Amino acid sequence: MPGQPPAPSRRSALIGGCAGLVGLVGTGLGAAACSRGGGAPVPSDPPSSAPVPDPDAGVRESARWAEETLVLLHAATVARHPGLGAALAPATGHHRVHLDALGGTAPRPAVTTTGPTTTTPPPGVPDDQAAALAAVREAEADAAAERLLDCLASTDPGLAALLASVGAAEAAHAALLAGGA
């Protein structure tokens, strides 16, 4: 019987690992709270019962901030150049997924994406459409490089895989936008 290229099977486990991180933090806090519930006198706030800070909090926050920035850049670019809306829409949606996976919420853009007449041109977006697209492409490539660094800095293996995946998507965005979007 011939074999078949291996089909993936770990997706849910990996995503579960990321969600599990939140659960672990919660469990730690819960355990600390329970340790104070006994009737016997206990020393106040012993070091062993103190909540352990998330060692990846900085990495997570940095990645969330970067994804929020990309969402806003996409919105501003489409507001200035509505013709880029179709080309950018998939990547914009991906960044919202990234933000959600990282535990953040998508920011409300300061400009609308419904048309050029609803707002003044946002600052920082080039007037030339090709230049604006190139700026988004560059931002995606930069983000991919930064997520790789975040991946390497992460202490949690599940978060590392998530950040590697986010960076991989951004590298592909940059490549797709360079391909004539």
Next chain:
Amino acid sequence: MSEVAALQAALAGEHACVFGYGVAGGVLTGDEEEPARAAFDTHRRRRDDLARLLRASGTEPVAALPGYALPLPVRTAAEARELAGLLEARQAVLLADLVAAAGSSALRETAARWLADAAVRGAAWSGAVTALPGLDPAP
């Protein structure tokens, strides 16, 4: 998943990619011939790199299977592109596993870079990428 198990899974995936690109490369012509050849060579190199890593850790690398069932008939360029995109999407999952299982920063970085490569190559073949390559369900 242990690092060795993840390395073996990634190696098995590279064996499948080498086989698959051998098939796809036989169908793709013109401008698509060179990228197919480059992808075939890349997967062959990575297969060898992974086998070396496993041997260095005292583990016998998993061998290629005698044959692989193709997930779709590959008679046209469109089918060959679909196969190539599928190979990259499936390999991305194994590489995401390797990122998580890597016991060293060097291996994690290698796996993450290969994952990005898989996403970029897959996007080139299919014209699209999913939000979370390697974590989203592969076809």
